[in-house]
Amino acid sequence: MTSAALKNFDVSQLPSVKAGMTAKEETIRRRKTCRFIEEAGRILKLPRVANATAMVFFHRFYAKHSFMEHDRFEVAVASILLAAKTEEAPKKLNEIVAKCLELKSTGVSNAGKGAGPVIDPKSEEFAKRKERILLLERVVLHTIGFELSIDHPYKFLVEIIKKLTHTRQLEYKNPQSS
Amino acid sequence: MENYRIMKQLGQGVWSRTYMGQQKDTDQLVAMKKFKANSCDEGVDFKALREIKLLSYLQHEHIIRLVDSFATPDMAVVLVYEYAHTSLDQILRNRDIPLSSPDIKQHIRMLLLAMDACHEKQILHRELNPENMFYLEDGTMKLRGFDLARMHDGKPNTLLSPQAFALWYKPPEVLMRSQHYSFSADMWSVGCIFAELMLRRPFLMGQFTELSQLDKIFKVFGTPNESNWPDYAILPLAWHSTVPVPPVAAVSLDGIFTAAPNDAISLLKSILVLDPSNRLTASQALRHPYFSNEPPPTPKGNLILSSPPPEAN
Numbered sequence: 001m002t003s004a005a006l007k008n009f010d011v012s013q014l015p016s017v018k019a020g021m022t023a024k025e026e027t028i029r030r031r032k033t034c035r036f037i038e039e040a041g042r043i044l045k046l047p048r049v050a051n052a053t054a055m056v057f058f059h060r061f062y063a064k065h066s067f068m069e070h071d072r073f074e075v076a077v078a079s080i081l082l083a084a085k086t087e088e089a090p091k092k093l094n095e096i097v098a099k100c101l102e103l104k105s106t107g108v109s110n111a112g113k114g115a116g117p118v119i120d121p122k123s124e125e126f127a128k129r130k131e132r133i134l135l136l137e138r139v140v141l142h143t144i145g146f147e148l149s150i151d152h153p154y155k156f157l158v159e160i161i162k163k164l165t166h167t168r169q170l171e172y173k174n175p176q177s178s
Numbered sequence: 179m180e181n182y183r184i185m186k187q188l189g190q191g192v193w194s195r196t197y198m199g200q201q202k203d204t205d206q207l208v209a210m211k212k213f214k215a216n217s218c219d220e221g222v223d224f225k226a227l228r229e230i231k232l233l234s235y236l237q238h239e240h241i242i243r244l245v246d247s248f249a250t251p252d253m254a255v256v257l258v259y260e261y262a263h264t265s266l267d268q269i270l271r272n273r274d275i276p277l278s279s280p281d282i283k284q285h286i287r288m289l290l291l292a293m294d295a296c297h298e299k300q301i302l303h304r305e306l307n308p309e310n311m312f313y314l315e316d317g318t319m320k321l322r323g324f325d326l327a328r329m330h331d332g333k334p335n336t337l338l339s340p341q342a343f344a345l346w347y348k349p350p351e352v353l354m355r356s357q358h359y360s361f362s363a364d365m366w367s368v369g370c371i372f373a374e375l376m377l378r379r380p381f382l383m384g385q386f387t388e389l390s391q392l393d394k395i396f397k398v399f400g401t402p403n404e405s406n407w408p409d410y411a412i413l414p415l416a417w418h419s420t421v422p423v424p425p426v427a428a429v430s431l432d433g434i435f436t437a438a439p440n441d442a443i444s445l446l447k448s449i450l451v452l453d454p455s456n457r458l459t460a461s462q463a464l465r466h467p468y469f470s471n472e473p474p475p476t477p478k479g480n481l482i483l484s485s486p487p488p489e490a491n
Contacts, residue, residue, distance in 0.1 A: 085224045086231055088329065093220050130219075137221045138249045146247045148231040 054083035207261035262312030274485035304342035306367035317478035369449035400428035
């Protein structure tokens with residue numbers, strides 16, 4: 001579904017824009033949430049590929065739903081949960097929810113600058129969040145049409161960079177050996 | 179779920195149940211696997227996601243096709259596969275079905291093609307056995323049972339669980355608790371299935387325990403030593419000296435497979451090798467003269483998959 005949906009990409013057709021959000025605001029929210037996913041993934045020690053996959057899930061989700069309909073923070077956490085499992089690096093749900101709630105209250109830009117308020121995993125708020133995230137995980141799964149195999153461009157880039165640096169080393173070494 | 183009619187339960191695993199079902203709109207028969215909703219609330223089942231991902235990535239003539247997948251309101255994930263009518267296990271057990279040399283050649287060829295497709299995409303199957311080789315009505319073999327399968331990039335620091343594989347098809351390095359096995363481990367299982375096709379009974383039948391399975395293997399292939407398996411000494415179990423002393427020499431396979439043609443035994447000998455690094459890969463095995471020699475494999479449409487209709491049960 002996604003590749004076809006993106007072929008004739010039209011900003012005005014985005015669910016959030018249709019629901020009244022400006023395209024600029026839409027972009028800002030996407031960018032902010034990706035920053036959040038990136039930082040949360042770092043804290044959770046997820047492999048980079050899981051992070052990238054979580055972002056793809058998140059982007060695809062909001063290609064079909066609006067930001068007004070679903071809380072972007074919860075969708076982000078659900079995407080991380082799903083991506084961690086998909087990329088062979090499953091994390092405990094409680095850990096994901098706890099670390100993400102913590103990061104949310106500290107703020108991404110303040111992350112690592114001191115302990116934020118800790119949310120009690122036994123509290124009612126925690127349980128509610130967890131329940132909604134579990135529900136959203138399935139909504140995300142349905143929205144992305146169970147398309148879990150995501151090809152990222154990074155491995156190709158890494159290969160190219162390896163080739164480039166390799167050639168440069170050769171160039172560097174040659175004058176010495178001659 | 180509402181698009182399918184469940185007809186009967188086919189089997190039950192630790193994590194899942196399988197059903198025979200029918201698509202309501204098309205009347206098409208399907209096999210459905212329902213992963214139990216896990217009570218510990220980790221969300222959608224990890225193993226289900228793994229299988230969905232692998233199967234959609236692995237589309238191939240000889241690999242079971244995933245028709246549909248969905249989550250039910252009670253958190254269970256259901257995978258819907260094309261329906262297969264019989265398995266190699268059922269064929270082997272049914273003494274009314276003859277298995278000629280060309281038939282065997284076709285069965286093992288289809289398995290190797292499936293294996294080659296998996297390994298080329300860096301997927302380890304880890305549960306090859308006759309029960310996981312399914313057949314469509316037209317004789318096409320479809321490999322299934324990807325519950326334990328996983329991507330394997332071949333990097334030496336990836337640890338793999340020695341818990342995979344069914345006992346009789348478990349390779350010696352996995353029995354010796356290696357966590358660094360690779361695609362050659364699947365090839366051992368392929369070799370065991372090939373042997374089973376020729377003998378019409380499982381080749382290496384250990385009794386319940388892994389040690390008894392190792393014992394069976396060593397009685398045929400000899401105990402590992404510096405020359406037949408240089409790396410065996412670094413395997414976890416080798417350290418604990420569970421390798422039966424005194425050393426046993428290998429038995430000639432020609433004496434076991436008396437009815438098999440020479441080229442078949444030659445192929446089997448190149449697959450069932452103690453040292454994983456000396457086993458043929460699936461693509462090498464497919465290029466073995468056995469497949470180009472006479473007789474050619476039976477066309478898959480002519481394979482006999484079930485006993486003749488009257489009085490059959």
